Amino acid sequence: MNDLMNKARLSNTNLSLEELTTRIGKATSSLREKQWENVSHDNACIQQDGGGKYKRSRLFDIFQEFKREQATLIRLGSQGGNIPEQTRHVHVRTALASIIHGKCHSLGVRTKDVSVEALDKQIFDRYVDTLQSRQWNTISLRHPMQFPEPGETARTVNFITTMTPASGLDSVLRRKYQEDGINGICSYATQEKRHAVNLWRTEFRAEQPAGTQTKHGFSAIRHGVHDAYGIEDPRQRATANDARVKEFIHASLIDHLKRNKITLDDTEAGRPLSIDIVSVNLLTPIGKEKEMIKQQQQALSRASGREIQVQVSDEGNSHTVHVKPRIIMFNVPVDHLSLAATGNVMGIWRHADLINNDAIKLLIGSVEKNKTIGGATGVRIQTLNAELATITGNNTTDLSKRRTICEKITLIEHLTEQIRDIYISKLHHRVGNEPYKLPTRLLALANEIGATPAFNCKSGKDRTGQLNVEIRELYAQLIANGGTPRAVDAKREGLAKENYKILFMNGGDRDIQALNTGVTGSKTQLRYYHRLMDVPPKNIDQIKGLSKWVGA
Structure with missing residues (x-):
């Protein structure tokens, strides 16, 4: 409001603005006290206390409820009086805009930028700026989990989750974010032209004694959709999407170097470094998301197979690496529809599996059982077999190397067979006991063949966060079982169920949700998770938090 008043050259309004601020603060404090006194998981109570989302009454206001309530708010802004704790028909952001609109009119300011619609947008833009200027720090968590042993005993294995935001991946990216005055890009930034939205590198491994290395660990790039769908101009939208993809490739390169223990000194100057990326898109190919899938695929296709210069840093030294990514693109929708x-x-799977049919060939060659494994996976198996043939000694070191390579080949073959079983039987078309059965195996296989797994939804926080839980839980069981993945669609019971809850509730994904919207909570609509978490679906519970009222 100070900015608006200064723009209108009204400099003697501090007293009236302070009075309005006091009234808004009083209403906010009163609502907060009421919420603490009436803690409830009931949807209607929370919606009444919080004001809820935009109501259809704004468009179909048959009884003029929205219009009357908004008129009251404008009058309160203009004439004074107690501001209500909450609204019933007007979203809180529109309510604030209405109050400020009334105040501006009372001061004689009647320009376009003080209309309710313009003020609503300005409030939203300020909120986005606040979210993106917060500290987006690396999230590091330790998860003690228990696994059954023969008899009635259980053993504890400690796991480590590390999630690093794009701005923390290297000093080059850090500098770019700092120059733009931000620390991250939240999912509300639908017109973002400079950076990928909500991009993180996620890692998961078993905690190891000092001086030892884990055989199995997982890392991937997670992000929001590479589509600036808030931009109307097609060319500007495509340019923004390309910028997002370039940062995504930068992050994928960092993952590739770390997972393969390659230093920048090992890369040959001027010679392109080939990297494989397996992208699993969780969007649903209907409505607006169908176009988002198309836009992301086009942007990834424009980058795939091309030589791209990426400036990265290693221990403070900056290098230009020529990268040639090959991007294998899947679409596996996981929503309730x-x-x-x-x-x-609705034709969802007809569209999705047209994409997947091509991607399957590139990844494993064929979905038919007992067929020779081809694609990127077949190439990796050939490389491992060639490496195995060079180890001829019988000393302890050589025996250990041979065993490690053989176990790796076995795991790759096992994951390939699981993917074939799922795809041929169309198990990924239904919930079953494992809604994310195909995405997890695709990411795990990509990880094991040395490619960079990547996954996304629209915002990069809800469906993406759920997949981040699922893939870590798969790897927790795989590590505890000595490298054998669990059976497809296995029911989680007992300790497996408790381990899942640990990752779901305390795995760091809720922190990422809060960075993006200001509140924690998953928007998952699958009743399966209510059963798995022992939460009645009628409640707005610890799973959903306030996510239902904050949009994407």
């Missing part, structure tokens, strides 16, 4: 009978009726 896709995993119900409606998925086939």
Whole structure:
């Protein structure tokens, strides 16, 4: 408001603005006290206390409820009086805009930028700026989990989750974010032209004694959709998408170097470094998301196979690396519409599996059982077999190397067979006991063949966060079982169920949700998770938090 008043050259309004600020603060404090006194998990109570989302009454206001409530708010801003704790029909952001609009009119300011719509947008833009200027720090967590032993005993294995935001991946990216005055890009930034949205590198491994290395660990790049769908101009939208993809490739290069223990000195100057990326897109190919899938695929396709110069840093030294990415693109929708009978009726899987048919060939060659494994996976198996043939000694070191390579080949073959079983039987078209059964195996296989796994939804926080839980839980069991992945669609019971809850509730994904919207909570709509977490679906519970009222 100070900015608006200065723009209108009204400099003697501090007293009236302070009075308005006091009234808004009083209403906010009163609501907060009421919420603490009436803690409830009931949807209606929370919606009444919080004001809820935009109501359809704004468009179909038959009884003029929205219009009357908004008129009251404008009058309160203009004439004074107690501001209500909450609204019933007007979103809190529109309510604030209405109050400020009334105040501006009372001071004689009647320009376009003090209309309710303009003020609403300005409040939202300021909120986005606040979210993006917060500290987006690396999240590092330790998860003690228990696994059954023969008899009735259990053993504890400690796991480590590390999630690093794009701005923390290297000093080059850090500097770019600092120059733009931000620490991250939240999912509300639908017109972002400079950076990828909500991009993180996620890592998961077993905690190891000092001086030892884990055989199995997982790392990947997670992000929001590479589509600036808030930009209307097609060319500007495509340019923004390309900028997002370039930063994504930068992050994927960092993952590739770290997972393969390659230093920048090992890269040959001027010679392109080939990297494989397996992208699993969780968006649903209907409505607006269908176009987002298309836009992301086009942007990734424009980058795939091309030589791209990426400036990266290693221990403070900056290098230009020529990268040639090959990007294998899957689309595996996981929302409630896709995993119900409606998925086939609405043509969701017809569209998604057209994409997946091509990607499967590139990754494993064929989905037919007992067929020779091809694609990127077949190439990796050939490389491992060639490496195995060079180890001829019988000393302890050589025996250990041979065993490690053989175990790696076995795991790759096992994951390939699971993917074939899922795909041929169309198990990924329904919830079952494991809604993310195909995405997790695709990411795990990519990880084991040395490619960079990547996954996204629209915002990079809800469906993406859920997949981040699922893949870590798969690897926790794989590590505890000595390198054998669990059976497809296995039911989680007992300790497995408790381990899942640990990752779901305390795995760091809720922190990422809060960085993006200001509140924690997953928007997952699958009732399966209510059963798995022992939460009645009728409640707005610890799973959803306040996510239902904050949008994407």
